[in-house]
Each structure stands twice: as C-alpha cells, then as structure tokens.
Amino acid sequence: MTAIKRILIALLLLVLPLTAFAQVDLTEARVRELVRETLLANPEILVEAIAILEERAAQDRVTAGADMIAAQREALENDPNAPVLANPEGDVTIVEFFDYNCPYCRRAMPTVEGLIQADPGIRLVYREWPILGEGSVFAARAALAARQQGLYEEFHWALMGMSGRAEERSVLAVAEEVGLDIDRLQADMDAPDVAEHIETSMRLADLLGITGTPTFILGDNLIPGAVEQDVLQRLVYEMREGQAE
Numbered sequence: 001m002t003a004i005k006r007i008l009i010a011l012l013l014l015v016l017p018l019t020a021f022a023q024v025d026l027t028e029a030r031v032r033e034l035v036r037e038t039l040l041a042n043p044e045i046l047v048e049a050i051a052i053l054e055e056r057a058a059q060d061r062v063t064a065g066a067d068m069i070a071a072q073r074e075a076l077e078n079d080p081n082a083p084v085l086a087n088p089e090g091d092v093t094i095v096e097f098f099d100y101n102c103p104y105c106r107r108a109m110p111t112v113e114g115l116i117q118a119d120p121g122i123r124l125v126y127r128e129w130p131i132l133g134e135g136s137v138f139a140a141r142a143a144l145a146a147r148q149q150g151l152y153e154e155f156h157w158a159l160m161g162m163s164g165r166a167e168e169r170s171v172l173a174v175a176e177e178v179g180l181d182i183d184r185l186q187a188d189m190d191a192p193d194v195a196e197h198i199e200t201s202m203r204l205a206d207l208l209g210i211t212g213t214p215t216f217i218l219g220d221n222l223i224p225g226a227v228e229q230d231v232l233q234r235l236v237y238e239m240r241e242g243q244a245e
Helices: 005-016 018-022 026-042 045-072 072-079 103-118 134-147 152-160 169-177 183-186 193-206 228-242
Strands: 085-086 091-099 122-128 217-218 221-224
Touching: 005 085, 005 122, 045 072, 045 103, 045 193, 072 091, 072 122, 072 193, 091 103, 091 228, 103 122, 103 152, 103 228, 134 152, 134 169, 134 183, 134 193, 152 169, 169 183, 217 228, 221 228
Parallel strands: 091 122
Antiparallel strands: 085 122, 091 217, 217 221
C-alpha cells in the first residue's frame, strides 16, 4: 500500500464507521473519491487532521532533540575545556550557549546571576558560541584566554554588562579594567584550547539544531531565548525530583 493511500484511508477512518469502511473498494482512485466527498461535506476534518499531524511532528522533534542531548551529554556537561561557574560540585548542571554581542544574552544575564545566587546547587557550564561577527569571535577568544590569568568569570560578567558592541578595542578596554595583562591575554588567545572550545561549540550547536543565542540546556530540555528566572528554576526543581526518584 502506498504512503498516499495510507494517508487517505486514515482520513476516511476519522469519519467512516468500520462497517462502512470494510465495504469500500480499496483502489486508490476510489479512496481518493471518497476522501474528496468526505472533506467537502466535513471540511473541519482536514483542520483536525493537520493539527494532529503537527502535534505528532512537534513531539517527534522533542523526542529526537532529547535523544541527541543524551548522546552528547558528556561533551555538554563535562568538557574539561569549558568554563564552569557557580558551584562546580552542584547537583544540577545548566549549559548556556551565548554570544557577547547578543542583546538577548545580555538581557538574560540578570536572570542567570539571580538563579545561581538563589540556588547554590547549580553548576553552570558556559559554551562560547560566537556567531555574530568578528567582534564576537574576538571577545570569545579573549574570554577563554582569560582563564590563564584566573579571571574568566570577572571578565565574562564585565563583557556581558558592557554597552555597545564587543569589538577588539572595546574588549581590550574591558580586559584592562578587570586587571588582565593585555600582552599575555593576546598571546593566550592563540592557544589551541581556545580554538578547540569554539569548534566544539559549533559542532554541538549543529548537532542539537541550536539556531540562536542564548540557548540553555537542562537535562533533556533545550530552552531557546532569554527566559524568565522562574522558568529555569522550575526546570531545576523538576530535574532534582527526577534524580531523587
């Protein structure tokens, strides 16, 4: 039986009783004729069928996304080359993909700060994902290089709180403000681990179908956009409840 015939018969099953269906000639032409007659008489069936198909497709995407997150769990949560803030020993891990030039990432900064201040059990993994131009790439490389001077966190929050675009000049000005050695910083920006982190972010984003920043990952949940703190906190609670079961 062709895929088209299966779809047509499925539509018929929505409105025809099984006794009537058993008497239907299963030639494709006859099925098409019956479907056309049925839809003309009951156009709301098509709307219902489309809604069902869209719901199933959405559920399939959620399931596929959860499966991919599970497959990449180790790289997402335990990459030794990814900065970890808040509580490194926390019981719930949040992964954030972000770009320093993303206005929504900057808007989400107070949410993230509020969340980790309110919940000492959160472990925050950052994925530098510079997708908004050369300035974003420079800022990401500088931030990752700041790890060598033990100032990644201070530099990160300062870059997120800056006004205007993150470009080479503005990024270096912020670096100087937080006390980084600029010459050393620029030398460390060329280290292999800096490039590797960004390449891994690109690979993971592609695998997970991430299309914008910020994107948060909590357990099997992928949450795009600058969501409210209570939304993230609710997901954290749900993860803890799941771990306790």
